[in-house]
Amino acid sequence: MIRFDSVTKAYAGTSRPALNGVSLEILKGEFVFLVGASGSGKSSFLRLILKEETPTKGQIHVLGQHLNALPSRKVPYFRRNLGVVFQDFRLLPNKTVFDNVAFTLQVIGKSRGFIQEAVPDALKMVGLAGKSNRFPHELSGGEQQRVAIARAVVNKPAILLADEPTGNLDPATSAGIMTLLERINLGGTTVVMATHDAGIVDQMKRRVIELISGQIVRDERQGGYQTQAVPTVQGFARPDAPTPAPSTSAFPLSTEVAP
Amino acid sequence: MRLGLILGEVANGLRRNVSMVVSVVLVTFISLTFVGAAILLQMQIGQMKGYWYDRAQVAVYMCTAVDTTGNCTQTAATQAQIDAVEAQLQSAALAPYIERYEFETHEQAYANFQDQFADSPIAAFVTPETLNESFRVNLINPADADILIESLSGAAGVQNVEDQRGYLDQIFSVLNAASYTAIGVAALMLIAAVLLIATTIRLSAFSRRRELGIMRLVGASNRFIQTPFILEGVFAALIGSLLAGAAIVAIVQFFVQGYLQSTLQATTTLVGLSDAVVVVPILVVVGAALAAASAGVAISRYLKV
Secondary structure: OEEEEEEEEOOOOOOOOOEEEEEEEEOOOOEEEEEOOOOOOHHHHHHHHOOOOOOOEEEEEEOOEEHHHOOHHHHHHHHOOEEEEEOOOOOOOOOOHHHHHHHHHHHOOOOHHHHHHHHHHHHHHOOOHHHOOOOHHHOOHHHHHHHHHHHHHOOOOOEEEEEOOOOOOOHHHHHHHHHHHHHHHHOOOEEEEEOOOHHHHHHHOOEEEEEEOOEEEEEEOOOOOOOOOHHHHHHHHOOOOOOOOOOHHHOOOOOOOOO | OHHHHHHHHHHHHHHHOHHHHHHHHHHHHHHHHHHHHHHHHHHHHHHHHHHHHHHOOEEEEEOOOOOOOOOOOOOOOOHHHHHHHHHHHHOOOOHHHEEEEEEEOHHHHHHHHHHHOOOOHHHHOOOHHHOOOEEEEEEOOHHHHHHHHHHHOOOOOEEEEEEOHHHHHHHHHHHHHHHHHHHHHHHHHHHHHHHHHHHHHHHHHHHOHHHHHHHHHHOOOHHHHHHHHHHHHHHHHHHHHHHHHHHHHHHHHHHHHHHHHHHHOOOOOOOOHHHHHHHHHHHHHHHHHHHHHHHHHHHHHHHOO
């Protein structure tokens, strides 16, 4: 579904790469948390999947497409298979809830009939069936994020990328959003979520990939936000350490000690 | 569905950006009017060349009793000298270049002179003898005048051999200079128009950057994203070029055909509405193409994936 082969991404004018030799594979139907400090490369990782950036080194395959070789005129068609949700929602303030979700389908040329069916379905799925004529500023933060999620999934994407979707929300509302993402994941959509929310990660017990300074230091099934293992702490203390110990094997898989 | 959506976007963009759109309309209007004027001037020059070169003759002036220039020594050309020149005109060397020629006597020259300068006091002082007798030669190709000048200027009794196109070329060079000036002004104005269109489209794209960001994210094709902006530029430029076309037609109708025609009477042919009608589509196509190109370049920055 998503495969990175020793991917390095260095932005022009910076000495330290944002991602450094990252290799991983995410399978169909997985729910993956991407954790790590700010600047550890989470966003670069998501941008590479979206082909908003091209890797400096290494190969990326997403949905059977070799992204390095994907010509830019085909990128829009590739992106129709991905849904994206952001921390700041990115709704259009002058459009109603319905129009915000419908906009996605209009601009990729879907028929009016399809839009009339798909948009109410998506809004119902996120629990906003009765609010389709409201404007974004009339909704709470949690509701706005639900609109953004409806917009991301209305075209039934195979992969949903979420960049700190609960970053602006209180814990109760966040829990609601997570339930919704879990439901979407159960429907067969692969979900990749970058987050700082330790509580959510610990509670969900899903695959956790931890990045430090652009390198994967941990990749565990049913992991928590943090392992208390000493090498990880050292990794924090010395972000420019040559190579943090090879990922999963060095760490205990249990999360009992997680805070 | 998609067409309606795109046209809606275009209308939105134009409404949000009215002052910039108006300035684009005005700048394209002025610049294309200059382009049109330059084209019309070139057409006018072409028409006048066609008209006058047909009528332009090479005049072979024979000496009068008062002339001292050329081969004259204050004696009028004798009949023998006139016959010699005529014989040369009929000779195998010159005849192939000559369409026809006429001989103008003192009396005919006097009559023409009185006719041309009827209002002038000078007409009273001129007598037939002081006016040259001349051969008026129409050439098959007016450009061959030099051949005639070379072979006849040395002949006895010939005062001067004159190519009348010389007078016309001065008029044409003035008209040419005017048309090059118009082209120069038009070029500068067109550069301004192109830059202004690009700026307008950038502003329009900037005010819609949220929509553009989401469109790119959800996979709207590049063509779908850029078409509204290009249409916006083309629409504004199209209004400007149609105004310019209307201005050109009005200039031809009221200034050229109205004022100039009545002032110059029938002395020359002037460009007419049929010429203006040829110019208008040129202006419209130039305006639309420039607008499409500059808007396309301006929006391309927003299409990078």
